[in-house]
Amino acid sequence: MDQFTLNLLFVGASFALYIGIAVWARAGSTSEFYAAGRGVHPVTNGMATAADWMSAASFISMAGLIAFTGYDNSSFLMGWTGGYVLLALLLAPYLRKFGKFTVSEFIGDRFYSKTARLVAVICLLVASITYVIGQMQGVGIAFGRFLEIDTTWGLLIGSCVVFAYAVFGGMKGVTYTQVAQYCVLITAYTIPAVFISLQLTGNPIPALGLFGEHTASGEPLLAKLDQIVRDLGFAEYTAAHGSTINMVLFTLSLMIGTAGLPHVIMRFFTVPKVSDARWSAGWTLVFIALLYLTAPAVGAMARLNISELMWPNGTDAAAVSVEQIENDPEYAWMATWQKTGLLDWEDKNGDGMIQYYNDANADLQAKAEANGWTGNELTKFNRDILVLANPEIASLPGWVIGLVAAGGLAAALSTAAGLLLAISSAVSHDLLKGQLTPNMSEKSELMAARISMAAAIVVAVILGLNPPGFAAQTVALAFGLAAASIFPALMMGIFSTRINNVGAVAGMLAGLVVTLLYIFLHKGWFFIPDTNLFTDADPLLGPIKSTSFGAIGALVNFIVAFTVAGMTKETPQEIKDLVESVRIPRGAGAAAADH
Amino acid sequence: MVDQSAQTPAKAKDDDAGYWSTNIRIITICLVIWAVVSFGFGIVLRPLLSGISVGGTDLGFWFAQQGSIIVFLALIFFYAWRMNKLDREYGVEEE
Numbered sequence: 018m019d020q021f022t023l024n025l026l027f028v029g030a031s032f033a034l035y036i037g038i039a040v041w042a043r044a045g046s047t048s049e050f051y052a053a054g055r056g057v058h059p060v061t062n063g064m065a066t067a068a069d070w071m072s073a074a075s076f077i078s079m080a081g082l083i084a085f086t087g088y089d090n091s092s093f094l095m096g097w098t099g100g101y102v103l104l105a106l107l108l109a110p111y112l113r114k115f116g117k118f119t120v121s122e123f124i125g126d127r128f129y130s131k132t133a134r135l136v137a138v139i140c141l142l143v144a145s146i147t148y149v150i151g152q153m154q155g156v157g158i159a160f161g162r163f164l165e166i167d168t169t170w171g172l173l174i175g176s177c178v179v180f181a182y183a184v185f186g187g188m189k190g191v192t193y194t195q196v197a198q199y200c201v202l203i204t205a206y207t208i209p210a211v212f213i214s215l216q217l218t219g220n221p222i223p224a225l226g227l228f229g230e231h232t233a234s235g236e237p238l239l240a241k242l243d244q245i246v247r248d249l250g251f252a253e254y255t256a257a258h259g260s261t262i263n264m265v266l267f268t269l270s271l272m273i274g275t276a277g278l279p280h281v282i283m284r285f286f287t288v289p290k291v292s293d294a295r296w297s298a299g300w301t302l303v304f305i306a307l308l309y310l311t312a313p314a315v316g317a318m319a320r321l322n323i324s325e326l327m328w329p330n331g332t333d334a335a336a337v338s339v340e341q342i343e344n345d346p347e348y349a350w351m352a353t354w355q356k357t358g359l360l361d362w363e364d365k366n367g368d369g370m371i372q373y374y375n376d377a378n379a380d381l382q383a384k385a386e387a388n389g390w391t392g393n394e395l396t397k398f399n400r401d402i403l404v405l406a407n408p409e410i411a412s413l414p415g416w417v418i419g420l421v422a423a424g425g426l427a428a429a430l431s432t433a434a435g436l437l438l439a440i441s442s443a444v445s446h447d448l449l450k451g452q453l454t455p456n457m458s459e460k461s462e463l464m465a466a467r468i469s470m471a472a473a474i475v476v477a478v479i480l481g482l483n484p485p486g487f488a489a490q491t492v493a494l495a496f497g498l499a500a501a502s503i504f505p506a507l508m509m510g511i512f513s514t515r516i517n518n519v520g521a522v523a524g525m526l527a528g529l530v531v532t533l534l535y536i537f538l539h540k541g542w543f544f545i546p547d548t549n550l551f552t553d554a555d556p557l558l559g560p561i562k563s564t565s566f567g568a569i570g571a572l573v574n575f576i577v578a579f580t581v582a583g584m585t586k587e588t589p590q591e592i593k594d595l596v597e598s599v600r601i602p603r604g605a606g607a608a609a610a611d612h
Numbered sequence: 613m614v615d616q617s618a619q620t621p622a623k624a625k626d627d628d629a630g631y632w633s634t635n636i637r638i639i640t641i642c643l644v645i646w647a648v649v650s651f652g653f654g655i656v657l658r659p660l661l662s663g664i665s666v667g668g669t670d671l672g673f674w675f676a677q678q679g680s681i682i683v684f685l686a687l688i689f690f691y692a693w694r695m696n697k698l699d700r701e702y703g704v705e706e707e
Contacts, residue, residue: 091676095650098681102646105688106639110695224678228667237668255669257658264655290706292699295692302688306681313677600632603704 020353020415024163027419028426031201035182035194035430059293063300065192066284068199070275070301071308072148072432073155076202077425078489081403083316084323087246087254091313092268093489096496098302098309099268100275103504105298108276109285111511113294114598114605118286120279120503121447127510127599129592130518131452136525138447140502141279143529144495145440146476148278150544151491152436153179153474153481155429158401158488161357163422168357169482175429176478183434184467192287195435198427203307205424209408209417210311213318216411223314231321242317245324248332250375254317260560267493270567274496277504280432280439291602319407326410327373327395336370336394350409359399360406366391400487437470444469485540486564493564494536501528501570509578511600514593516578519585524578532570539563631702638694642687650680 018026075097083090115123121141125134153172156179161171207223214226218238231241242254252258275281284301285294326348327337342348342362354360362371366389373395374381385391405425408417445465450457457465484491502525509516509524516524539556540563541548553562561569598604653661658672666674699705 088673088676091654091673094677095654095680098684099646099650102642102684102687106642106691227677228669228674239668239673241668243668255673261655265651268650268655292692292696292706295688295695299685299688299692302685306685309681310678597628600635601628601704602699602706605706 018415020418021163021165023415023419024422027416027423028163031423031427032178034197034201035427038194038197039182041193059288059297060300061192061196062284062288062293062297063302064199064304065195066281066297066301067304068195068202068427068431069284069435070281070432071202071305071428072492073152073159073425073429074489074492075305075308075312076206076428077155077158077404078151078401078487078492080312080316080319080407081400082487082489083313084320084403085398085400087252087317088257089259089264092264092271093493094309094313096268096271097275098305100272101298101302101305103272103276104281104285105295105302107508108282108504108511109294109298110291110602111599112282112507113285113288114291114600114602116286116605118283119442119447120282120507121443122451124506124510124521125447125451127592127595128506128516128518128521129589130522133506133518133522133525134447135452136522137503137506138443140498140525140529141443142440143533144274144277144499144502145279145436145443146473146480147498148492148495149433149436149440149473149477150480150484151488151495152429152433153477154401154484154488154491155425156433157481158357158359158399159405159422159425159429161359162354162402162405163426165353165356168359171357172478172481175426176474179430179433179437180471180474182430183437183470195431198431199304202424202427202431203304205420205427206308206315206404207311209411209413209421210315210318212413212417213322213407213411214314217318217321223318224310227314227317238321239317242321242324245321245328245332249324249328249373250378250381254320263560263562263565266561266568267565270497270500270565270571271493273500273504273571274493274498274567277499277502277507278496279443279499279503280435282507283439283442291605315404315407319403319410322407322410323398324373327371336372338370339364340369342371347412350406353409354402354406357402359397359402361397362395365394371395401489437473440473441466441470480544483544483546485544490564494540497532497536497564497567497570498529500567501532501574505571505574505578509575511596514588514596516582517585517588520578520580520582523581524574527577528570528574531573532566535566535570536563627702628704631698631704634698635695638691638698642691645683646687649675649683654680 079093082093112123117123121134121137124137125131153176156175157168157172159171160175161168164171164174210223211221214220214223217231218226218229219232220226220229227238229238230236231238234241239255246254285297288294288297329337342351351360364371368389371394372390374390374393376385376393405421408421445462449465450462485494505528506521506525509521535557537543539549539551539553551557556562653672654676661671664671
C-alpha cells in the first residue's frame, strides 16, 4: 500500500469516528449547544479542553519554531502552560459560580452595562478570528501534505471540512468528539517522538531523551546539537540570543492570553461544580503537558536529524548530493513536501550538492569561499512542516506518517470548531439575543449561530491565504489581543469592587485598540502584506515585538480602568453583592436556572 | 493559616471576608512560585543557574523547557486541594 493511500485511510478513519460521535451526541436545545447541560466530568472536560486548546499551533507549528530557534522560543512552552495557573487561580472557579454561558454575559452583568457586553463581544471576535486564521493555516498545510497538493487548495478544502464539522454538533457533540480527538492527537504526537528518541538516545521517553546521551557520538544530545548548528553558522541551540525583556513580555502575553481566550474559558462553565472547575483546570494541564513535555524533544531531535541528513558524512565532509535527494528513499520526504510549496532547494553553485548553512553568518564566509559555496541551498524550509514531516525525516514506518497526518488534522479541527462555537455564540447569544433582538426564538438563534460560523470561516480563509506569520506566530497575536482586552476585565470584575461600568469599558477599549494598532503597524493593516510601517526585526518600541505587546496592552487596560473608575460614579451596592457572591462557592447550582 | 481556622470552626462559619483573605494569601504564594520558576529560573535568573549542568546544558534551560511546566501542574493541583479544603473549613462548600 503506498503512503498516499495509507494517509487517506488514517485521516478517513479518524474523521468517520469524529462525525459518528458528533451525530450520536447532536445538540438539541440551545443550552446543550453552548454548554452541554453542565454534565461533564472534570477529567473528561480536561481532556476535551486540552484538545480544544492544543491547536495547529501546538501540534503542527510549535516544535518547528523551537527546532529552528532553540532556547529563545521556550516562551511558547512556558506561556501556553503557565496561563492555566492564572486560569485556575484567578478565573475558572468564579466564572463557574457566576453560572452563565458566555464570557461576555459575565462582563455585561458584572459591569451592569450593555455597552460593556458589546465591547466584550467585539474583543472576543477580534481575538477569535485572528486565532482561526492560524488554525486555517495549519489545516491548509495538513491537507496540502496528505492530499499532496498546494497549501492554498489544502486551505480551501480544509475550510469546507471544518465548517461541515462545526455546524453539525454544538458543545456536547464537540465535547465528546474532542475527547476522541485528544486521543488521536496525543498518540500521533507521542509515537513518532518515542521512535526518534529511541533511535537517537536509546531512551523511550522523549522528554528524558532530550537531556540524555546521543548514542552515536556518546556526547549529551544537546551538546551535540549545539556543536552541529554552530559548525553550520547558526545560533547555538541552548543559548539565549534575543532580548530578555522581549522574552519575558512574550511569555507573559501568552500566559495572560491563555486565561483570556473565550473558547477555553467557556469550558469551565460546563463542569458540574465550583470545586470541579478547580480540578478541571489541573486535569486540562495534565493532558496538555503530555504534549508540551514532548515538544521540545521533538524540536531538538528533528533539528539534529535534518542537519545530519543534509551533511550525511559530517559538516566537514561533502554535503548531500542532488542525486541522493532525488533517488534515495531516505530523502523521499523532500520531494513530497516540495509539492506543497513549503520546502525547496536549489543547487546554486552547480556542484551537484546541496549545502545547508547560514549564509548570513560572516564567520562562515571564509569556509564558504574555500569550498565554492555560493549561498544556502536549502532555500525554503517552512517551520510549520517540521512536525508533520518529522516521521518521514526519521524514516519511520508508513503507518506512523498516516497517524501524524490524522493527528495534525485533529488538532486543527478541534480548535477551529471550538473557536467557531465561541464566535457563533458571541454573535447569536450575546449580540443578537442579548442586544438587538431579545425576543428571538431558540430556532432562529441556532440558525444565526450557524450563519455566523460560516461568515467567520470565510473571513479566516481570506486572511489565511496571506498569513501574518507561521501558524504559532499568528496564534500568538490572537493571544496578545485576548490578553490585552478580556483577561484584565474578568480579573478586575472578580477581584475589585471598585471597577465600574465606565472603567471596564474604557479599559477594554484602550487595551484592545493599542494592541491592535501595534500589531497592525508591524504586520500590516488587517494583515494585508506590505502595509506595515515597522517590522518585528526592528520594532517601534525598543526590543518589543508585536507578538509580545499583549502584556503591555493588558497593563494599559488595568491602568485606564482604575483611573477612569476612580473619576466616575461608584459601583452600585447590588453589584458589590454580586461580586461577593461570585467569590463564595456556596449555592452555585441555582445560578443557571433562568436560561 | 490552616490551624487557625481548624481550631475555631464555629467562628469560621459566615466569615466570608476571612475566607476571601485566606484565598488571596494562597493565590499570592502560588503566583510568586509561578513567576519565580518561569520568568525567574527560566529567563531572567538563568545566568545565575548556569553553573548547574543538566544533560549537556544548564538548569535554566531545563526550567524553561520542562521544569516550569511540572511546577505549574503541582501548583494547580495544590490550589484545588487547598481551596476545596478551605471551603469546608469555612462551611462555604456547595451542597
